[in-house]
Amino acid sequence: MSSSSDIDGVMAGILAKHLLRSGIDIDDDTKITSYLEMHAEEIFMEVLQSGEPDLIKQLAQKITSKGKKESITANNSNKPPRIPEEQQEKYDAVTTLTDDFCKERLDEEYATICRTVTGKLARKKDSKFSRGKSDIWAAGIVYAVGQMNFLFDSSFEPYQSADDICGFFGTSKSTTSQKAKLIRDSIDMNNYWDPEFSTSRMMGSDPFKNLRINENGLVTR
Template identity: 45%
Template sequence: MDKQKIKEQQQKILELVREFCSKKLDEDYFELSERLIQKLGRKRNVPFATGQPQVWAAATIHALGTINFLFDKSFEPYVSIDEINDFFGTTKSTTGNKSKQIRDLLKLDRWDKEFSTRRMSESNPFSNLVMVDGFIVSVDTLPEQYQLAVRQARAEGKDISFTTS
């Protein structure tokens, strides 16, 4: 598939995802979906170059939902897998398989820095931890200047650790 066809397929998928997010989710999920689809579109072998746009749109939402607890009723927003499949006219097995393909290809997991919702990023249990001399400690136990250094580094998307000797 040439680049123009890939762009057209990408646009179809984005339009479907935008419609789903506006009806069932929020802008945060759409922005993450857009970023994910664009990243997939830059792969050497673009996975959505073949297949139906509806399947890839459903798989995109499913992949992001899996790593952001979308299917857990105690989280907001909440959507069931059946709602995704009903909306896009897809099956659980196909959506699940493509979702797994996306997560494996991009190495996605819970608390992923690039593809976590704002709520997940804020509730990340690891965000208040830092490595000091090979031990994991709470940032709050560090002197103030080190706490500031950790927060500044993480705000810049970097990670940081300390050695005292």
């Protein structure tokens, strides 16, 4: 079975090949988004022919469940997460830090996603969330959310580098990146354009946003 990193690598390779073949300016985010939207079906068919069953299954689940998931996310977006009593103090400490960073460097949308991630970590029964320094958890959470939203890409807005995040929280880049990977793996935050972990700008660039699989198994817009 392919790992999540293998699947992401195949997907990234397919997208990169299409963008390079198109000849568009890869520094122009608007043109990239437009190209992906126009060629979504073509890219999807190439994924189907990639011979990666896990990737195909992942994309099929994403397309068929998107409407339901977006609805659930919308309905719950204003509801604060229920935090176990024993994790409340740690949750408050970490979200105070992530809120401060997002207020100063990003926006409220990023702050909300970071609080969602922190809540998921706090609610996990086997979570290591209760251990470790709050600043490292906060840095890792912002880093992980940033990775899923192209925060480190200077062609996107808002933009912050890994050094910016680590400098703000006073953490090392290696420790922060390792913590971010632990966080993503712990709560299955490894799929780009996942409505639960994506900003509205990121969702707007989703090349598969208009695709659905009908009752006959055909891809439709």
